Amino acid sequence: MAAIIPCHYCSSLSISKLPRSHIPWGNISHVNAAWWGRQLSLRCSVKSSQKAQLHNKMNEKLFPFKEYAISIALAVGLVKGMPFVDWSPNAYAANPSMPDLSVLISGPPIKDPGALLRYALPIDNKAIREVQKPLEDITDSLKVAGVKALDSVERNVRQASRSLEPGKSLIISGLAESKKDPGVELLDKLETGMDELQPIVEGRNRDAVATKQKELLNYVGSVEEDMVEGFPYEVPEEYQSMPVLKGRATVDMKVKVKDNPNIDECVFRIILDGYNAPVTAGNFLDLVERHFYDGMEIQRADGFVVQTGDPEGPAEGFIDPSTEKTRTIPLEIMVNGEKSPFYGTTLEELGLYKAQTRLPFNAFGTMAMARDEFESNSASSQVFWLLKESELTPSNANILDGRYTVFGYITENEDSLADLKVGDVIESIQVVSGLNNLVNPSYKVAG
Structure with a gap:
């Protein structure tokens, strides 16, 4: 079976034994690889002559993703707590970009597949995104315990409504010409749906809020898809x-x-x-x-x-x-x-x-x-x-x-x-x- 991450092994899964080839320096640390090597004492006992033999083992023994993911998460936590970064000329020469560690600690990642797909559409229409964002945020608002959750949802709904009213003409102008009529129809349904969501929120019905939110975001996603005219680029x-x-x-x-x-x-x-x-x-x-x-x-x-x-x-x-x-x-x-x-x-x-x-x-x-x-x-x-x-x-x-x-x-x-x-x-x-x-x-x- 084809590998999906590096398939050669070290004798231990502890972070101090992870081979360098298991650590995608650019994607995980965003800091100099030499610094990681010194700070975390990363070593690998796998010699180049062993690679072919170990590569063949991949079909017999699959890579332990869970342990490595946990080790990597721990490594990131260690980096966060370390105030020292090697700014020496040698370290800089090895990685001249030397990005800052704060890139590791960004906002909460979007986990919802529907949201990821909506944001991945090849469009550039600020007006529809300003409607979408507070509606997406309802998901996080509902995670809060007690009545405060619905207070946050109410603010989300008001923000989305305030964005839709002045932005509607800009949204319509962003629709592909061949899809304008169905796009306008969807936009009207979105507007009506947001009016319907307000009394649901006031009624403090969490389940009904989540159901209505999904419906509204489906409208948003469909409107955004109607903004795409044809295919946006040529495949090589x-x-x-x-x-x-x-x-x-x-x-x-x-x-x-x-x-x-x-x-x-x-x-x-x-x-x-x-x-x-x-x-x-x-x-x-x-x-x-x-x-x-x-x-x-x-x-x-x-x-x-x-x-x-x-x-x-x-x-x-x-x-x-x-x-x-x-x-x-x-x-x-x-x-x-x-x-x-x-x-x-x-x-x-x-x-x-x-x-x-x-x-x-x-x-x-x-x-x-x-x-x-x-x-x-x-x-x-x-x-x-x-x-x-x-x-x-x-x-x-x-x-x-x-x-x-x-x-x-x-x-x-x-x-x-x-x-x-x-x-x-x-x-x-x-x-x-x-x-x-x-x-x-x-x-x-x-x-």
Whole structure:
């Protein structure tokens, strides 16, 4: 099975024994690697001659994600408490950017997959974002105990309403011409819904508030999608003939659960984001239409990720019958502020240590491609879903962001991922919507 993080081992999982190659310096520390080495005494006893042997072990023994994530989180905590940073010329020369440690301690990360997908849309309309933000904040407001929670929600609703009234014309002007009529209709529903939310909040009904909030944010997301006209950039020429998802698609994955008296089957709704990972999402959707995953077992469920996609036989990916070769796809990472993704190179290799990925590993149920550790463009059919909450894997402060391609999120029933075990069977994955956004579908080609 393809690795999803470095596959060579050290004799101990303690932070003092972690090999340097396990620590993505740019993404975790944002400080000089030499300083980390001195402060945390990171050492590795693995010699280069051992790498090939240890790499082969990956198929027999899977990487202990949980222990490493905890160790890394502890390391970050240690760094936070250390006032000393080596500003010597040698240290500066090794890493001239020397970003400040405060980047590690940002605001609460967005964990909701729906919110992540809304913010990931390729739009630039301040008016709709000013309506969206307070509505998204209701989620955090409801976490507060007692009546204070509803007081905060009431402020959120007032703020969203105040932003919508003067911003409506700017929102309408931002709609794509071909989608203006449905966009205006959705905006009217949003306005009516916010009026309906106010008495629900005053009635102090938490459950009803959460239900209405979800409805309103669905309107917001749909309005924002109606602001996107066509596909916003060109995929590199070398990938243009591959299946490419120019937009978004929704699929339902039905899993038959074994040996669990409390649950027989689960249906997971997954939104694939082709705006930010068109080649990766297109490859997956094409395989879905080939029924590649139907009947395949869950092959890894270790408490940190759920993984599948390794077909029977010696091949570790999808063999295209038209070429009789494994179809591989590139590493594909979209960064905030960029108009198109980076291909074939990790953000660390690019030196983009502070870059924020548009689709971060924040949400429970984040969906990404597995690949060989030593080859960025080796992904094919193996996919994994992240189980851990973002306290252990905060955006751009972990071993995954900027190194593995995220191309979607489970948006419904994601909590049931934790119930899956090795041997549970994917009965089917069916497309719900968005198949018309797939170009160059290879499943339609005979043979």
